[in-house]
Amino acid sequence: MAGDSRGVERSVEQTLGHLRTLDSAAIDASAPPLTLEDLYRQQRMRMVRLAILLVDDPATAEDVVQEAFTGLYRNWSGLRDARAAIGYLRTAVVNGSRSVLRRRKTAREYQPPHQADARSAESLAMLTAEHQAVVAALAKLPRRQREVLVLRYYGNLSEAEIAEATGVSRGTVKSTASRALDALQKLMGG
Template identity: 35%
Template sequence: MNDLTDTQLIALAARQDAAFEVLVRRHAPRVHALASHMVGAGSADDVVQEVFLSVHRHLRSFRGDAQFTTWLHRVALNACYGLLRRRQPDALSDVPEPSSPLDPVGTSETLQLRERLAWALAQLPHDQREAVTLRELSGLEYAAIAEITGVEVGTVKSRIARGRSALRDLLSARGVTVGST
């Protein structure tokens, strides 16, 4: 079954659990990465579970107007925003400031960089965070992001450019050297 396309698996998933399991194994890592950057690593597993439960419930209603991955990313974003709304009105205020680079106990350089990036992403307006995350972390094309978010391609490009610029400023202010993109 691993050789089947998403379209073929979707057709089989209504009758065969194994087909749905292949879809989950194939797409869960990307959904988890998206969720980690949108709601934090601690909540990402819950979001992934919610996403695939929802996908399983609604797979029969998937019409195929868009690619499965586009639909899946929209479901994932909706689950992330739902979790953020349930947390509290200003959920992003809970994202901790990165620890000091001079912390003697400290963690690895990579972990510190990830922590700072997560913090900086959380500071972006949700439309910029969404666009940057879909492009840079999920690797989606501009047209797919436009379809997921319901805006024009030019708007997606603008949000990504503004988000990248803001990330560069936020990270630079915290001592992270950021090259131009």
């Protein structure tokens, strides 16, 4: 395993080193940028490539770099020299990329609270009293129990398919279904 990680590390080092060399060749390091416009022309694509490597999305990377240059513009008069601007940009791009990744993670993890859908009067009228009681009891079950029963009996899915859809094991599907049926029986009074 250690040999594999060294090989991966070597590949990453070679690839990123190659990109760094390409970026460095495109910039005349001996002539510092004199204006923000010069800096933008010289460093924009390099910063975009850096952001792409961090956020893995060209459009988002462009936005991160644009925000970094906007911040630099606001703080231009406070910089000690033009060389410090490159460090400022690099830090701003890394921090902006981190913020993007944090927001992505938060968005993926967010699950809105369950809101029972109001059923139409027609659909309720078509249900017998017993069916209405089952639907009402289902709405009172915890989210996972409700999902398992709906996927099993409405979706007609197998335990394996339910496990895949909900991201739990087959054993958890079985036990959840059993507990849900017990809870429904209690909720329906018998």
